Amino acid sequence: MSGTHLIETVINGLISGSIYALIGSGLALIYGTTRVLNFAHGELLMLAGYFILLFAVTLGWPLILAAAATIVLIMVLGALLQRVTIAPLMKREDWAFSVIAATIGLSIFLQSGAQLIWGEQYQGVPYFFHGVAVIGEVRMPWQRIAILVVALLVMGICGLILYRTKLGRIVRATAQDAEAALAVGIPAGRVHTIVFAISAGLAGTGAILLSPLITVNPWMGVSYLLKGFAVVILGGLGSFGGAVAAGFLLGLIESVSVAFVPSEWSNVIAFAFLIAVITARPEGLFAGRGA
């Protein structure tokens, strides 16, 4: 393996990992606070992909405006979905499985709805950042570099909100004990909705960064959801920081494995690692750092 290949392998792993971290941290935030496994999370990413396509390409808005509108819209939609589908179910005693069923149903509904509305076609979004950074023999498009930078920035802001603000303390208090939080005047239901909105915002950020690379289609969220869940388990169920770290770790494992063995083994190695972690440390690598 040449030095160039090694450097590119690490950078590629970090870039893939940043997307896994964005998706996984959203899922972890929801699970950590509400104990809900949201199987429709990938579809929020997909819808955000269509929103950025609409604003940035069809309407031709400037990138910043289009991105801001996409994130606001997807956060509102995330909150709305929580209020309409999940919140009513959580009032029941046996809500755990009904919520899983509801989010799976929601996922299928949103995929089919997107196919009906926008069709089966793969719709391209132009690169937002053009050109390729060349350092020696290492080549990396600015669009991919932007993924890493923006993802780190957004997750950093989320981390700051979660660990350094009053809102963050409220969220963490609700995560520890929703009933006790309610007893001291914290509106747990509203906190749950806010968490869904933040999580949708993270998925939306992922969609904005990814859409130029993967093209927008009704199924674009499916594969990322699987990786997102892997990250949540690896990082420790419900741990925001753990999910971020696990996302980068998973990306690096995949990238390094492709460098040394045929690509078909990449997922096998990544998920074998996941199984090994679950066996040795069922609570995940970074458990105990709950949302």
Add this chain to the structure above:
Amino acid sequence: MSNLTVRSLLAAGIFGAGLLAGAATAQDFNVTIGAVGPLTGPAANTGKDHRQGLELAVKEWNEGKGDYVTKNPPKVTFMMEDTSGKPEVAISAAQRLITRDKINMLIGDTLHSHVTLALMELAPQYNLPILSAEPVSSAIADKVKADPDRYQLYWKGNWNSDGYGTAVHDFYTWAFANGTVDPGDKKIAFVVEDTDYGIANAEKIGDLFKADGWTVAATETVPPATTDFYPQLSKLRDAGPDVIVSVFTVPNSGVAFVRQMKEQALEGSHLAIYYPTKPEFMDQAADIAEGMYWAALTFSSELNPEHKAFSDKVEAEYGNPGTYSTAHAYCTMEIALRAIDAAGSTDPKAIAEKLSETDYDCVVGRAKFGEDHAVQSGPDFIPVPVAQIQDGKNQIIWPENVATAKPQ
């Protein structure tokens, strides 16, 4: 009333009764055909094209515009179920069609080889003729060759991977000989989707190149619909292959691969298989794929007036132009309908026998089955021409006798 009039009335009565009897015979011979293909999931755009092609052929057939074998063709009922591109879903869908809708013949899978490998088992199980549409993998024909009795009712409506293998190998042999492509250190690499289709193509092409003294530098298989190829491309850049072959059925994989190849400034000749047949690929990547070779340009409404007429017919019916997949599905249904028409009944063995006798010129070429039950490819049958994207448009560059442009 004169004797003449009585005789005339009698003759007219007998003639009329004969006509009615004939009509009754024709009406009695109804046939129900089912199809399964990917109507949702990453390959749904191809599944939609298949449905349009299949439906259009049935519509024309029932409206008296079909290319019939007999004077009393059957009336056809058609229905299609979704597979999502998954074998287990396809089996359930096909079983529904068989047991609930009592279909007389199944067309499936319309796209995927790995789904067809599962579906073909239903032919002996339910005594049902099955004709697959686009699947190519030689693994399907290998199963037929290994047990022809078991698969006597299964037929493969597309050529085998050998067709692609031979075309790609023969094209490059020609291109090396005339200096169009530099063979360099004789290293070939593959980036293909992890399906029987992708893997079989890589194997067949690799074997032919290895026989010529080439080495396979890498064979990278990725899940269908993958869009991040940077880890694979970094690896290939290190390996330095002289020829890179990519195989994907989902167009966004192709768009991403071609774009990322360019960003990584990979040297070496690149030949793409299948995905440039998709209109989305040319819409999104024609500029970045300039100069790329690809196979097989079997359908081109820009270069072939017959294909243009077919595409226009599809557009008039559905509001979108016809593609290779629409045309292939249309031909597959025509082959099925003509076999049933020729069999004169829905007897599975009779239909299979007539399928074996198929020799039919359709919009994508001449369909004739080989001993392995697969449609044959080559200059005398369905051609497998290699194209190059020149100035944003497809041009056939090989074989020379059908070339529309010289390679650049």
